[in-house]
Amino acid sequence: xxxRIVIDPVTRIEGHLKIEVEINNGVVTDAWSSGTLxxxxxxxxxxxxxxxxxxxxxxxxxxxxYIHGVSSVRSVENALGLSVPQNARLVRNLLTGGLYVHDHxxxxxxxxxxxxxxxxxxxxxxxxxxxxxxxxxxxNAPAIDFAxxxxxxxxxxxxxKLGPFAGGYWGHSAYTLSPxxxxxxxxxxxxxxxxxxxxxxxxxxxxxxxxxxxSLRVGGVTCKDEITxxxxxxxxxxxxxxxxxxxxxxxxxxxxxxxxxxxxAGIGGFKNYLAFGEFQMSDSDPGELFLPCGVIMNxxxxxxxxxxxxxxxxxxxxxxxxxxxxxxxxxxxxxPNYTGYDTADRYSWLKAPRYNGQPMEVGPLARVLVxxxxxxxxxxxxVDQFLNAANLTIADMHSTMGRAxxxxxxxxxxxxQMGAWLDQLKRGATAMVSTSIPAxxxxxxxxxxxxxxxxxxxxxxxxxxxxxxxxxPSTWNLGPRCASxxxxxxxxxxxxxxxxxxxxxxxxxxxxxxxxxxxxxxxHVTDNDRDSxxxxxxx
Amino acid sequence: MAxxxxxxxxxxxxxxxxxxxxxxxxxxxxxxxxxxxxxxxAATSAQRPPVVWLHFQxxxxxxxxxxxxxxxxxxxxxxxxxSLDYHETVMAAAGHQAEQLLHDTIKNHEGKFLLIxxxxxxxxxxxxxxxxxxxxxxxxxxxVAPKSAAVIAIGACAAFGGIQAAKPNPTGxxxxxxxxxxxxxxxxxxxxxxxxxxxxxxxxxxxxxxxPELDSLGRPLFAYGRRIHDHCERRAHFDEGRFVExxxxxxxxxxxxxxxxxxxxxxxxxxxxxVRFNNVDVWPVSVGHxxxxxxxxxxxxxxxxxxxxxxxVSIPATGIVEDADSVGRKVLGVTAAAIGIHAAVGVGKRxxxxxxxxxx
Ligand code: SF4
Numbered sequence: 052x053x054x055r056i057v058i059d060p061v062t063r064i065e066g067h068l069k070i071e072v073e074i075n076n077g078v079v080t081d082a083w084s085s086g087t088l089x090x091x092x093x094x095x096x097x098x099x100x101x102x103x104x105x106x107x108x109x110x111x112x113x114x115x116x117y118i119h120g121v122s123s124v125r126s127v128e129n130a131l132g133l134s135v136p137q138n139a140r141l142v143r144n145l146l147t148g149g150l151y152v153h154d155h156x157x158x159x160x161x162x163x164x165x166x167x168x169x170x171x172x173x174x175x176x177x178x179x180x181x182x183x184x185x186x187x188x189x190x191n192a193p194a195i196d197f198a199x200x201x202x203x204x205x206x207x208x209x210x211x212k213l214g215p216f217a218g219g220y221w222g223h224s225a226y227t228l229s230p231x232x233x234x235x236x237x238x239x240x241x242x243x244x245x246x247x248x249x250x251x252x253x254x255x256x257x258x259x260x261x262x263x264x265x266s267l268r269v270g271g272v273t274c275k276d277e278i279t280x281x282x283x284x285x286x287x288x289x290x291x292x293x294x295x296x297x298x299x300x301x302x303x304x305x306x307x308x309x310x311x312x313x314x315x316a317g318i319g320g321f322k323n324y325l326a327f328g329e330f331q332m333s334d335s336d337p338g339e340l341f342l343p344c345g346v347i348m349n350x351x352x353x354x355x356x357x358x359x360x361x362x363x364x365x366x367x368x369x370x371x372x373x374x375x376x377x378x379x380x381x382x383x384x385x386x387p388n389y390t391g392y393d394t395a396d397r398y399s400w401l402k403a404p405r406y407n408g409q410p411m412e413v414g415p416l417a418r419v420l421v422x423x424x425x426x427x428x429x430x431x432x433x434v435d436q437f438l439n440a441a442n443l444t445i446a447d448m449h450s451t452m453g454r455a456x457x458x459x460x461x462x463x464x465x466x467x468q469m470g471a472w473l474d475q476l477k478r479g480a481t482a483m484v485s486t487s488i489p490a491x492x493x494x495x496x497x498x499x500x501x502x503x504x505x506x507x508x509x510x511x512x513x514x515x516x517x518x519x520x521x522x523x524p525s526t527w528n529l530g531p532r533c534a535s536x537x538x539x540x541x542x543x544x545x546x547x548x549x550x551x552x553x554x555x556x557x558x559x560x561x562x563x564x565x566x567x568x569x570x571x572x573x574x575h576v577t578d579n580d581r582d583s584x585x586x587x588x589x590x
Numbered sequence: 591m592a593x594x595x596x597x598x599x600x601x602x603x604x605x606x607x608x609x610x611x612x613x614x615x616x617x618x619x620x621x622x623x624x625x626x627x628x629x630x631x632a633a634t635s636a637q638r639p640p641v642v643w644l645h646f647q648x649x650x651x652x653x654x655x656x657x658x659x660x661x662x663x664x665x666x667x668x669x670x671x672x673s674l675d676y677h678e679t680v681m682a683a684a685g686h687q688a689e690q691l692l693h694d695t696i697k698n699h700e701g702k703f704l705l706i707x708x709x710x711x712x713x714x715x716x717x718x719x720x721x722x723x724x725x726x727x728x729x730x731x732x733x734v735a736p737k738s739a740a741v742i743a744i745g746a747c748a749a750f751g752g753i754q755a756a757k758p759n760p761t762g763x764x765x766x767x768x769x770x771x772x773x774x775x776x777x778x779x780x781x782x783x784x785x786x787x788x789x790x791x792x793x794x795x796x797x798x799x800x801x802p803e804l805d806s807l808g809r810p811l812f813a814y815g816r817r818i819h820d821h822c823e824r825r826a827h828f829d830e831g832r833f834v835e836x837x838x839x840x841x842x843x844x845x846x847x848x849x850x851x852x853x854x855x856x857x858x859x860x861x862x863x864x865v866r867f868n869n870v871d872v873w874p875v876s877v878g879h880x881x882x883x884x885x886x887x888x889x890x891x892x893x894x895x896x897x898x899x900x901x902x903v904s905i906p907a908t909g910i911v912e913d914a915d916s917v918g919r920k921v922l923g924v925t926a927a928a929i930g931i932h933a934a935v936g937v938g939k940r941x942x943x944x945x946x947x948x949x950x
Binding site for chain 2: 217
């Protein structure tokens with residue numbers, strides 16, 4: 052029997068997303084991903100000053116704050132042929148690194164963990180047994196009072212006001228952790244909530260505030276005077292505390308989750324990956340990157356290809372935009388044309404970017420696999436160690452669990468590298484070059500947001516912004532079908548997923564959340580009685 | 591003071607950051623320190639008033655700001671102060687269950703729950719640009735707001751429409767006050783707002799059972815009653831006529847006033863210079879960048895170009911009133927622009943190759 056279910060809003064993501072799947076005999080056989088929000092930022096940018104574009108584009112996303120700012124600044128610098136001074140490059144690396152160290156743990160604990168952790172079950176755990184479990188998983192972890200956490204949770208539940216924990220799929224058979232494991236993760240959920248407050252401070256130190264830093268500028272950064280010994284050591288203290296958190300809590304937790312849910316190393320994978328690479332390592336060669344760029348097709352990590360930007364086209368055949376011509380972003384158009392939600396025709400505000408005609412996954416897994424395939428030493432070491440500890444192979448990485456693993460692995464690799472950038476900062480050194488905007492120029496800024504490869508393309512006309520287009524990670528991952536009808540990555544990753552209870556499709560949430568969607572919406576399940584030949588259920 | 595508090599209050603509360611938080615909030619609210627125990631009591635009354643937080647056209651930066659709150663942090667805020675019954679970014683429930691929670695909260699706590707709105711509301715073409723669970727943002731707001739006790743419009747978007755409302759406002763975005771007229775609406779503006787302004791408002795509400803006093807734009811006076819420029823650490827430079835002429839120049843290195851490179855502090859009302867951000871004693875001007883005026887209505891249009899000086903500001907040392915006509919971009923000597931545009935950049939040890947030959 053075939054049925055369709057719709058999840059709208061999908062919660063615990065950034066933005067508004069709706070997921071529809073077709074289920075046959077308990078297995079997903081088709082899927083549609085629909086972004087239900089449009090803000091029109093490209094249109095708003097037209098005619099404005101190229102130098103201030105970054106302040107606007109940063110507001111694309113407050114979760115991956117900063118990153119759209121730096122992409123924009125880079126696109127203008129690229130148009131002007133500028134390179135920035137060493138201190139600016141290092142501060143930008145530290146801000147990008149700070150973003151990863153903040154954002155990835157938040158995704159694991161606060162956006163995705165509740166798909167794996169049954170909060171209600173934690174109430175029946177033995178705090179003493181939880182403590183020994185915690186010690187066996189990570190002997191050097193900071194001490195956590197599990198009994199107190201349980202008391203907090205119990206009084207929370209007893210008050211009848213469950214707040215954000217209300218309405219979860221608690222008790223679902225897909226939750227297979229023991230009460231002690233659940234209590235451990237619940238306690239770490241709260242611990243990580245406090246830890247991320249501190250992580251955000253790294254951004255504030257050189258950015259003036261977080262979210263939405265205010266120290267960027269075409270040509271460099273404005274925070275030169277804040278590069279002092281006391282600010283550097285303040286930054287380093289937080290960084291070291293975060294590294295301890297990553298090594299003793301975050302990574303062991305992800306490893307443990309991978310061991311506890313071995314099936315999920317075989318579910319929800321995709322095959323093609325794209326990474327632009329990030330973290331400039333040299334002032335003279337912008338191409339020398341800490342995490343390299345590359346393209347992987349059909350899971351073949353032994354053959355990593357160069358990225359050819361000209362191979363990128365954005366399709367709009369199934370999106371609510373005018374026309375159906377696939378375009379290179381520099382010549383892109385964003386002319387909205389809402390025609391109603393129709394999975395057979397147009398059904399999303401997201402465009403469908405393709406590389407060489409193929410859908411590509413971007414994000415932590417793409418970066419880690421590209422770096423691993425190219426032999427980036429820190430990544431190779433961290434991946435091998437993880438796989439060993441979790442009893443997995445590199446082939447298992449093409450999966451839902453692989454995405455969680457890649458996120459934790461790269462957080463460690465990046466955090467471990469950040470101290471070196473702090474060491475290289477030179478107090479008093481220049482952090483900006485002056486600029487002047489020409490009448491006509493064009494450029495692009497590439498980057499890796501925590502969620503994946505990010506590109507901004509700018510055309511300057513008459514000294515103002517003539518055209519501005521952005522291809523963002525969640526468009527790659529969660530975009531709809533392209534002109535030839537091929538599904539986007541998340542749509543394809545959902546195919547073949549077993550769904551035990553169509554009323555509570557937790558399996559679908561696990562896969563969708565593993566992409567860390569950033570659409571500034573949420574998913575709710577709704578009725579859909581348009582297709583009479585399907586039995587449609589509201590989940 | 592701190593000693594008195596420690597004696598009168600449960601040490602447990604102190605550990606949880608309430609005393610510090612309430613002391614900070616009392617200061618921000620302009621209340622006497624003797625009010626602190628009252629604030630603490632209200633914050634920890636175990637009543638935990640229900641809060642519904644709706645997301646419309648936004649970037650989730652305001653939710654991230656909530657996450658960054660300390661004294662108390664979000665964990666304590668959730669466990670002890672409020673009952674966050676609907677918030678799409680953090681809630682466990684999804685889809686149907688999420689919708690159900692929203693309906694239940696509205697029904698069971700009609701007239702009692704606090705509604706916090708993050709994001710603008712698009713009105714163009716019947717609101718098709720933002721739909722959640724098949725309903726437009728406009729319809730959801732019209733359904734939920736009348737049943738709330740009061741509405742807090744959080745951040746620039748909910749307060750005044752925000753970035754999507756910038757010209758030409760393609761989606762017809764507006765703020766909450768444009769739509770909700772039969773309920774008190776309090777604007778906690780800023781892009782994003784400062785957590786202390788939200789906490790102060792909530793504590794005020796819990797302690798006195800009413801909203802704090804507002805300015806003509808609906809913003810709480812305790813947070814938006816002072817001009818940035820009047821509390822800025824660079825003000826002495828402004829008064830003496832010492833200005834940064836262009837970013838990166840010697841004056842910039844000296845920490846001079848940023849007015850000439852576009853600082854909007856003279857026309858912006860907010861508490862940034864005094865309460866600062868993220869507990870590390872920073873704000874935009876302290877990192878060498880002008881204020882962009884993000885707490886003011888439609889600042890994306892009224893405060894731009896961000897790097898041009900505000901017209902009609904009187905400079906004390908010279909008495910000169912700059913008028914709009916003299917505002918012009920300085921031509922800065924740089925050769926970089928003359929360098930050819932390369933669409934091909936190396937990335938990694940490998941190469942991201944550009945599009946066509948014409949651009950190579
Ligand atoms: S113009 Fe800006 S930098 Fe100068 S004193 Fe006023 S607020 Fe401070």
